[in-house]
Amino acid sequence: MAEGTNDKGNGSRDKSSDEAALSARLGSLDRRLSEIQGSRKIGTDQSGNEQDAAQAKASAMAMGLRLSSELVAGVLVGAGLGWGFDRLLSTSPWGLIVFLLLGFTAGVINVMRTAGVMAKQSERL
Structure with a gap:
């Protein structure tokens, strides 16, 4: 009977150590869940930032396409006018050369003005 009493005493000690281990595991699980929830909140905040970055990138691409089209349009109009004057006045290739350079200059000025x-508009925002 003495052995049974000792076993019972050890059993209660085992239960308290099991409860302590379970409590420690529960605390650890709670901390990990808190970290995961915190990272999810950060992840959703970043998705908003990612959307802003995507819009900024699209806006920058639109600006780049606009500026490049300004330059190309100036060069093409200058070349077209030069070719037309060469055909009318039979001054080939001087009209094309002069108006191509004028078109390039006008395109660069338009790009600088537009940029x-x-x-200034981006500073206002």
Whole structure:
């Protein structure tokens, strides 16, 4: 009977150590869940930032396409006018050369003007 009493005493000690281990595991699980929930909140906040970044990237791409089309349009109009004057006045290739250079210059000026206006608009935002 003495052995049974000792076993019973050890059993209660085992239960308290099991409860302590279970409590420690529960605390650890609670901390891990809190970390995961915190990272999910950060992840949703980042998705908003990612959307803003995607919009900014799309806006930058639109600005780049606009600026490049300004330059190309200036060069093509200059080349077209030069070719037309060469055909009318039989001054080939001088009209094309002069108006191509004028078109390039006009395209660069348009790009600089448009980029300056866009820079001022982006500062306002």
